[in-house]
Amino acid sequence: MRNPKILLLGPPGAGKGTQSSNLVSEFGIEHVTTGDALRSNKGMDISDLGLEYDTPGEYMDRGELVPDEVVTAIVEEALTSADGFVLDGYPRNLEQAEELETMTDLDVIASLSVGEEELVDRLTGRRVCSDCGENYHVEFDQPDADGVCDECGGELIQREDDQEEAVRNRLDVFAENTEPVIEYYSDREAFVEIDGEQSLDAVWADLKDAVEDELQS
Structure with a gap:
């Protein structure tokens, strides 16, 4: 069985990180995310793109948004060097979806479907350790003790971007920019929609079956 090339789509809070980890463990593939790819390629030479800075790190160190063409170049580099992957966090818009088609062929395009109110409950209920970054809900x-991290004893806090107004704004941005990407892929043979409101185990079972079915076809 070949190493699959998987695109995992879904809104914030849909469980893409958890299911990506499952896919990495089960199929021995790489997890490619835009954040990790950018951090791993901060020194990449992008001077030929004619932009303001010559490396992605110069944008990141200044807290500026890395231009789309830089993100695309870095994702392409990561996918080219990967022997099978699950791609999470890209494409975020139709332009990036079209660029992705020039980079690679996808075996499975899986979309985790979760209703807005469920997403709000999941995201606003998240608590993060202020010391070590461990996540709870x-x-x-x-945690074993209310408001206290099991790992290091640090205080658990709600991040500003997990407060309800911020969460709804994030979901609005997703609906405007990325839902059209799901529609773009929805008629492809490789596309599968998975009920993300099931238990984690049930979501994983459906996702694993979808990948294995595609690889055996």
Whole structure:
């Protein structure tokens, strides 16, 4: 069985990170995310793109948004060097989706579907250790002692971007920019929609089956 090339789509809070980890463990592939790819290629020479800076790190160190063409170049480099992958966080818009088609062929395009109110509950309930960054949830993954990290004893806090107004803004941005990407792929033979409101195990079972079915076809 060949190493699959998987695109995982879904809104913030849909569980893409958890399921990407499952795919990496099960199929021995790489997890490619835009954030990790940018951090790994901060010194990449992009001077031939004619932009303001010559490396992605110069944008990142200044807290500036890395231009789309730089993100695309870095993702292409990461995919080219990967023997099978799960891509998470790219493409975020139709222009990037069209660029991705020139880079690679995808075996599976999986979209995790979760309703807005469920997403709000998941994201606003997240708590993060202020010291070590460990993640918890007020409902689904509670620490042993209320407000205290199991790993290091640090204080658990709610990040500003996990407060309800910020969460709804993030979901609005996703709906405007990335939902059209899901529609773009929805009629492809490789596309599968998975109910992301099931238990984590049930979502994983459906996703694993989808990948294995495609690889055996």
